Amino acid sequence: MPSPPAAILRHPDTAFELISLHGAQRFPRHSHDQYGVGLLCEGAQRSFSGRGMVDALAGDIIMVNPGEMHDGQPLHCQTRRWHMLYFPARLLEAAADAANLSPFGQTLLPPVSQDRRLTAAIQQLTARLLDSATPVLARDEAAAELLSRLLRFPHGQPLIASGHANLEQVRQMLCDCHDASLRLATLAAQCDLSPYQLLRQFRRQYGITPHAYAAQHRLQLAHRLLHSAAPLADIALQCGFADQSHLTRAFKRQYGFPPGRYRQAAT
Structure with missing residues (x-):
């Protein structure tokens, strides 16, 4: 059922x-x-x-x-x-x-x-x-x-405080950049670490990988934008998703309901 x-x-x-x-x-x-x-x-x-x-x-x-x-x-x-x-x-x-x-x-x-x-x-x-x-x-x-x-x-203090300055720079880059071609080596170069060191240290500090953090940030941004009148397709592109269907799948996976249903309650 x-x-x-x-x-x-x-x-x-x-x-x-x-x-x-x-x-x-x-x-x-x-x-x-x-x-x-x-x-x-x-x-x-x-x-x-x-x-x-x-x-x-x-x-x-x-x-x-x-x-x-x-x-x-x-x-x-x-x-x-x-x-x-x-x-x-x-x-x-x-x-x-x-x-x-x-x-x-x-x-x-x-x-x-x-x-x-x-x-x-x-x-x-x-x-x-x-x-x-x-x-x-x-x-x-x-x-x-x-x-x-x-x-x-x-x-x-918050349970998850800001990380080391170099890791914080990487975290901010993940929030600011929605480029799907962003590479782990590019992020690692920002803090003079190898990709493997960055992956390990970022996960230890923030609890998830850089890719998962970027995906989560895009969903949080979409969550806030659903209170606006912007079309769902436009929100998806603005937040770095391939299309509206991509946003819908990711949103439902994280929040338990599709963005359209959330918007109905937000208006």
Whole structure:
């Protein structure tokens, strides 16, 4: 039986985005530029995180920090169902400022938690986002409660900090250049390393290979551009994909749904 389609929900009066997925899809290693907080409702999964490999079971909270490399696959060949709330880092930064916590740095969320009060806060905000009749004030209160619960986790430097200056130069080149003919030797020459040394050091620093990093960056750019009115074909070319079909395949593999479906929820 095919899995139900992804549910994507966004209200114009909130910065939270609710993504609900159900299936056995395996997600490649990638990162988001937002926080992600949610509940694994059914099944189980194993995933890489900034703290190593972790397992999550039904009922567990699953979380990801901005810039944190992670992936996900079902355990024991089970399908899994989960709800995720994504929101920009500025929301938690503002909450930290109000609580005089910002000097301690970024809030570092663990990949898995069983915190009961946080579970209740996630369930409350999810329910209020799903109910279109919920007053804006009630959604605001649920969002504030969730953020206050998240601030109880430790604060510190990002899990994946900027790398060595030479590796950072390579990373920036991967973000700026969408040329499919870019060679590993060209990147290695930027930091006086052999291609083999660059591959090993880049993967150690950023969690993925240079090619995977470039592909992920193009998808993140496409994700942001889907909020514009630009045609999908134009977005694909602007982000370095061969065509719209290429973008659609890559986008669905990383996010679990095609870009067209995401755009419908974004407008």
